[in-house]
Amino acid sequence: MWENARQHGPGTLRHRGRKGRRVARMDAAGISELHARVCKAMADPTRLLIINELRDGPRSVGDVAEALGISQPNVSRHLAMLRDRGFVTAERFGASVHYGLASPKILRAMDLLREFMAEELGGHAAGRLAVAEPAVTGQ
Amino acid sequence: MAGADAEEIYELHARVCKGIADGKRLLIINELRDGPRTAGELTSALGIPQANASQHLAILRDRGIVSARRSGNNVYYSLTSKKITEAIDLLYEFMTEQAENLRSLAG
8 A cells, every 4th residue: 555655765754764664554543643633734724824934943923923914813823733733843932932843744745735736726727826826935 | 925826825725735634535545546546446445435435536636636537437536646645645754753752752
């Protein structure tokens, strides 16, 4: 089921696991957990914006709220969810708490989905969004 | 990063994410890694009703994640891009690493 794993280049972490058993095997239980915990967390535009905002390093709730033009309580609520799912970690710097991404894999996965979407828009779905550039941010 | 266009991009992005944010659809995508399958083959491989498989396949097609090709009497479904499975793999690795971290913290 997971043969494709071997076709990935040596650049993926798959090949250098801490315990030498990195090759992920997805079983039904793993998949439903992936669904419930990880994919759902990413299936929200505001959370995607927040993740994108943390791309360059940890930020405070206030920074994120200001950058995105979203209310602070709203940002806090989404960050709490992302923290609960392990997407972000919180660190205290003096009086403020900074939130950062827990793993570069989150960003890479988000960018891959974004690239896929841009290709889709460039292809047969081009008419659906004529005005928007298929922007791949952070490149 | 401002403007309606950016927001619309994120809406669409979320739509792609929602496309994969379902247990059954993740199973179907996983099954299609090995090559094109008919709805019937997916049904028997995954033990889900054909009507249900067709419904999920329709959503995956709508999001452009899966394409359909007719061959004789059969319709074969396949993944349109490796990027989707790469993203799913990364998220799965992220999840399993987290689980390991939690275990090492607990133990």
